[in-house]
Amino acid sequence: MLVKGNLLTFRQGSGAATAFTEIRSMEVVDGFIEWIGESKNAPTADNVVDFGNRLITPGLIDAHAHPVFGGNRVTEYEKRSQGATYQQIAAEGGGILSTMWATRAASEDELVATGKKRLNWMLANGTTTLEAKSGYGLSLDDELKMLRAIRRLGQETPMDVIPTFLGAHAIPPEFDRDRSGYAALICNEILPRVAEQGLAEYADAFCEDGYFDCPTTDRILTKAKSLGLKLRMHADQLTRCGASQLAADLGAKTADHLEQTDLEGIRALKDANVQPVLLPASVYALGLHHYPNARAMIDEGLSVVLATDFNPGSSPTASLPFVMSLACTQMKMTPEEALIACTLHAATSLDRAQDRGSLEVGKRADFVVWDCQDFREIPYWIGAPIVEKVFIEAREVFSRA
Amino acid sequence: MLVKGNLLTFRQGSGAATAFTEIRSMEVVDGFIEWIGESKNAPTADNVVDFGNRLITPGLIDAHAHPVFGGNRVTEYEKRSQGATYQQIAAEGGGILSTMWATRAASEDELVATGKKRLNWMLANGTTTLEAKSGYGLSLDDELKMLRAIRRLGQETPMDVIPTFLGAHAIPPEFDRDRSGYAALICNEILPRVAEQGLAEYADAFCEDGYFDCPTTDRILTKAKSLGLKLRMHADQLTRCGASQLAADLGAKTADHLEQTDLEGIRALKDANVQPVLLPASVYALGLHHYPNARAMIDEGLSVVLATDFNPGSSPTASLPFVMSLACTQMKMTPEEALIACTLHAATSLDRAQDRGSLEVGKRADFVVWDCQDFREIPYWIGAPIVEKVFIEAREVFSRA
Numbered sequence: 001m002l003v004k005g006n007l008l009t010f011r012q013g014s015g016a017a018t019a020f021t022e023i024r025s026m027e028v029v030d031g032f033i034e035w036i037g038e039s040k041n042a043p044t045a046d047n048v049v050d051f052g053n054r055l056i057t058p059g060l061i062d063a064h065a066h067p068v069f070g071g072n073r074v075t076e077y078e079k080r081s082q083g084a085t086y087q088q089i090a091a092e093g094g095g096i097l098s099t100m101w102a103t104r105a106a107s108e109d110e111l112v113a114t115g116k117k118r119l120n121w122m123l124a125n126g127t128t129t130l131e132a133k134s135g136y137g138l139s140l141d142d143e144l145k146m147l148r149a150i151r152r153l154g155q156e157t158p159m160d161v162i163p164t165f166l167g168a169h170a171i172p173p174e175f176d177r178d179r180s181g182y183a184a185l186i187c188n189e190i191l192p193r194v195a196e197q198g199l200a201e202y203a204d205a206f207c208e209d210g211y212f213d214c215p216t217t218d219r220i221l222t223k224a225k226s227l228g229l230k231l232r233m234h235a236d237q238l239t240r241c242g243a244s245q246l247a248a249d250l251g252a253k254t255a256d257h258l259e260q261t262d263l264e265g266i267r268a269l270k271d272a273n274v275q276p277v278l279l280p281a282s283v284y285a286l287g288l289h290h291y292p293n294a295r296a297m298i299d300e301g302l303s304v305v306l307a308t309d310f311n312p313g314s315s316p317t318a319s320l321p322f323v324m325s326l327a328c329t330q331m332k333m334t335p336e337e338a339l340i341a342c343t344l345h346a347a348t349s350l351d352r353a354q355d356r357g358s359l360e361v362g363k364r365a366d367f368v369v370w371d372c373q374d375f376r377e378i379p380y381w382i383g384a385p386i387v388e389k390v391f392i393e394a395r396e397v398f399s400r401a
Numbered sequence: 402m403l404v405k406g407n408l409l410t411f412r413q414g415s416g417a418a419t420a421f422t423e424i425r426s427m428e429v430v431d432g433f434i435e436w437i438g439e440s441k442n443a444p445t446a447d448n449v450v451d452f453g454n455r456l457i458t459p460g461l462i463d464a465h466a467h468p469v470f471g472g473n474r475v476t477e478y479e480k481r482s483q484g485a486t487y488q489q490i491a492a493e494g495g496g497i498l499s500t501m502w503a504t505r506a507a508s509e510d511e512l513v514a515t516g517k518k519r520l521n522w523m524l525a526n527g528t529t530t531l532e533a534k535s536g537y538g539l540s541l542d543d544e545l546k547m548l549r550a551i552r553r554l555g556q557e558t559p560m561d562v563i564p565t566f567l568g569a570h571a572i573p574p575e576f577d578r579d580r581s582g583y584a585a586l587i588c589n590e591i592l593p594r595v596a597e598q599g600l601a602e603y604a605d606a607f608c609e610d611g612y613f614d615c616p617t618t619d620r621i622l623t624k625a626k627s628l629g630l631k632l633r634m635h636a637d638q639l640t641r642c643g644a645s646q647l648a649a650d651l652g653a654k655t656a657d658h659l660e661q662t663d664l665e666g667i668r669a670l671k672d673a674n675v676q677p678v679l680l681p682a683s684v685y686a687l688g689l690h691h692y693p694n695a696r697a698m699i700d701e702g703l704s705v706v707l708a709t710d711f712n713p714g715s716s717p718t719a720s721l722p723f724v725m726s727l728a729c730t731q732m733k734m735t736p737e738e739a740l741i742a743c744t745l746h747a748a749t750s751l752d753r754a755q756d757r758g759s760l761e762v763g764k765r766a767d768f769v770v771w772d773c774q775d776f777r778e779i780p781y782w783i784g785a786p787i788v789e790k791v792f793i794e795a796r797e798v799f800s801r802a
Binding site: 322 | 785
């Protein structure tokens with residue numbers, strides 16, 4: 001198949017990559033890009049799909065999401081609109097634990113059914129690869145159930161789903177007075193089963209004093225690493241407790257959130273080659289204003305990733321274009337930096353840059369056809385349905401009405 | 402036709418209206434709601450359309466928009482992401498005047514064609530009635546051209562479009578050194594033609610020192626009123642120069658923006674029964690943080706309206722659900738207040754509450770079927786394609802893929 005359009009490619013310059021759209025044709029064979037270049041040099045093909053002057057980008061990659069859960073948290077959302085804080089809501093029994101109860105009550109089939117609906121929202125926004133975390137089960141059986149649901153979402157939808165075990169997301173009520181007991185359960189019972197059953201590629205932890213402090217996070221993620229899991233880490237969201245340095249010390253692939261990270265932390269990430277994954281939609285949805293310091297991270301040479309953090313509490317958005325809009329308007333990232341952060345840099349953070357994240361020969365034909373000409377229009381026309389078609393391995397998986 | 406679903410109706414209580422969804426059926430005849438009530442009491446009908454437990458709301462009403470223009474301003478958007486302010490961009494020849502040049506260069510047909518695309522974006526977000534302003538022509542011929550394009554958008558799309566003359570949007574370069582000359586042109590040449598040709602129902606002005614100060618706005622809008630136009634007014638966006646008081650004195654239907662309005666201004670609006678139209682997406686897209694004080698306005702008893710301010714510079718969003726999200730997360734309006742602000746209150750502000758803005762007997766069957774059950778999910782799942790179908794006068798005008 002020969003695909004024609006305004007193909008967006010990235011050229012690695014001396015500094016940041018440059019997005020440009022001179023390339024006009026790509027040949028796709030067996031779901032992969034076999035050739036890309038000017039139309040006049042294109043190989044002959046029986047099947048030509050011509051999108052005219054429409055923009056074609058790589059499929060978007062969401063590197064931090066919690067798409068599997070029971071229930072929703074609209075009531076909390078309403079309470080926050082009336083002035084309650086996230087912390088007040090948690091103290092009243094809301095927050096992550098309310099989703100834990102709903103997730104424990106849901107069957108695996110129910111989690112798959114609601115998850116599919118949310119993955120369709122993501123597809124409609126151009127996402128083709130999705131990282132998905134457990135962390136609302138918080139018991140052996142319920143964490144395994146969530147991870148099985150995540151695996152089925154990868155099998156039963158067109159989306160490529162990369163599973164992350166996040167047992168260390170919150171302390172379940174059974175262990176409220178025995179926090180180290182929960183860490184022991186994760187290390188001795190849950191993690192070995194997750195690894196044995198091949199249910200996760202990554203392990204993650206919510207590293208924060210009062211939840212999983214640095215020593216506990218270290219213990220859990222060191223165990224995960226010894227079992228062959230790669231690491232991601234929720235770091236510096238609420239306070240600065242040394243999580244960035246720990247992520248660096250552990251050799252995590254990513255440190256995520258980083259709202260409170262200072263220059264010292266940024267340099268620790270840089271020195272250890274840990275990628276920052278920024279989640280501005282969670283700042284936005286909580287009605288806060290302290291966004292992570294993306295500019296300092298970019299200036300230090302880090303390959304910043306943007307992700308939705310899709311979850312029912314702090315970030316109920318399935319839209320990476322909206323996250324790009326937040327990055328441009330609230331964090332002073334350029335549209336180019338924002339787009340690379342949701343494609344190539346996100347692929348790198350998931351160890352997938354060898355086969356996706358950009359339109360290049362040898363990579364998967366995961367791409368989005370946009371009803372616009374210029375990539376800067378993606379964050380600009382926020383809320384407009386400009387995703388026209390989505391392809392995964394050259395197969396059309398979404399088409400707009 | 403009998404329509405079944407989770408019909409959202411408003412009950413006027415002692416204070417704010419209450420959104421609730423007990424009503425399950427409505428009978429629609431000739432595009433109007435003839436009966437509404439419990440299904441068990443429903444009249445027999447040959448044609449029953451059952452949306453199950455899906456939420457059905459009134460069609461959304463966008464009471465402040467600039468959907469007709471040439472070109473776009475993505476380059477400015479990118480510059481702002483790099484730190485330039487709106488004022489710096491205007492000083493470099495960008496801003497409203499760059500859109501003026503592109504709009505003057507466009508034919509009426511071109512304005513209609515691009516306008517249709519944008520109205521389709523709005524339909525896909527649930528908007529069924531749209532206020533549309535001129536104001537990028539800034540000459541007799543170009544303002545009339547814009548208003549004719551706006552009229553055609555109402556004729557050639559399913560959307561009901563309410564035209565507003567906004568010649569006093571910016572000072573065109575021809576009058577840079579003769580600002581009162583431009584006011585004279587508006588009063589003596591353009592307004593009489595607009596009125597004579599019936600091209601506008603409202604007149605509006607950007608009342609701000611350095612643009613159209615209070616005396617000049619007074620002169621223009623008093624003339625408009627004498628020609629039978631009703632009034633709306635851009636007030637207190639950048640500074641507080643007395644615009645709210647002027648809107649009250651002139652008996653304008655609305656005062657729009659109000660980012661800088663203080664309690665005195667709010668009380669002046671209340672005393673004169675002028676509705677505030679708040680435009681948080683323009684605050685957001687400019688990367689600012691000073692939102693209008695919606696809570697004080699609601700507390701004073703004003704019927705707050707929310708609108709997109711859709712325009713290529715400060716607010717390139719066609720989505721009222723996104724505006725509702727901004728209201729809930731950034732302005733501490735409740736989801737209920739936000740929804741009423743985009744429906745019933747917006748209808749009132751456009752003098753249309755007699756036939757739309759709520760699901761009531763005698764009103765038009767303009768409604769949205771949402772792929773959710775609870776109205777609070779509209780701002781909550783921001784970016785998800787949950788608008789399933791849109792009906793205008795009972796005719797299906799949008800259906801999701």
